[in-house]
């Protein structure tokens with residue numbers, strides 16, 4: 001093929017794929033990333049549009065996000081259950097502070113680094129929901145407790161009780177410790193009933209520990225489809241946690257907290273007897289929660305709205321009813337199946353840096369067009385970005401750093 005033939009072919013293809021509107025936009029240079037960074041540092045978001053942003057990136061729909069926060073805060077106030085929001089979903093100090101401002105009694109964290117981040121940012125009553133194991137984590141936990149006496153840990157093993165007590169003794173402090181009880185998820189949790197009571201007594205007997213209550217998180221209950229099925233699963237999984245707390249009380253122990261629960265069971269947990277709710281996903285919601293069913297019988301679970309998307313760009317358009325976007329597994333970590341405003345689109349064949357979108361007869365997507373995807377798993381998707389771009393409609397109004405992402409925490 002001659003040079004002339006190639007350029008003619010390219011010209012024809014681009015004139016087919018790139019509509020006049022898109023070409024006209026090249027008269028104005030977008031903000032480059034260094035300019036966006038400089039503007040962020042000055043908190044000057046004027047003029048930055050979704051077209052300027054380097055894709056893939058995370059977009060927060062601020063009105064929907066705020067609606068979610070207020071709805072959960074309102075629910076907890078009106079039903080008399082405390083919220084201790086879990087930060088593993090967003091890993092952002094800005095968001096955690098907003099949750100606390102709306103009444104969250106503290107923040108739950110899944111890693112010791114998240115605990116250090118949140119407590120270091122001045123957030124009180126941080127609960128580490130995974131028991132500290134190994135020298136590094138135990139020492140970091142007790143060092144944090146020495147700086148911030150409101151920080152709390154859990155344990156599901158008598159060895160952890162001994163080790164944390166020993167490390168706390170070395171620092172001459174007392175660490176608040178809860179028993180993490182088995183509640184359906186095999187990843188962690190001491191057996192409920194008498195064994196749970198025995199572990200609580202062991203904590204209570206230690207000079208450098210203070211018994212803080214019990215925890216039981218049922219990840220199976222949270223995602224069970226159908227409200228009544230979910231309620232029954234919660235009763236089965238979390239009921240024994242509450243019974244163990246009652247055994248502790250009968251044995252004369254003070255049980256300040258019975259903590260657990262999730263976004264999926266937020267309107268069930270109080271009835272079962274939890275005193276506080278560790279919900280996390282409600283701030284953004286993901287496709288994993290979209291169809292677990294509402295209390296009113298609707299198949300769609302829309303108590304909270306999907307307020308987070310991954311913004312992508314169409315980078316290839318060579319087939320009818322199909323495009324390639326610049327977001328694949330590196331952008332989401334778990335394939336999604338939902339495109340914002342286009343439920344007819346199927347996300348197929350996700351590779352490392354690209355995804356294929358296909359549809360039957362909806363409007364054709366164009367080369368260079370922006371497409372927003374809902375996340376299938378919040379924790380993993382938010383972990384691969386440095387910041388949230390926060391929008392009100394098409395206007396960028398804020399940028400929140402994701403300081404708790406795992407890679408950033410290997411300090």
Ligand SMILES: Cc1ncc(COP(=O)(O)O)c(C=O)c1O
Pocket residue numbers: 086088089108129217219222260261262263264278279280281282
């Ligand atoms: C211990 C613990 N509590 C609470 C949550 C929050 O659950 P959700 O995001 O479904 O509200 C999680 C999520 O994995 C968790 O691991």
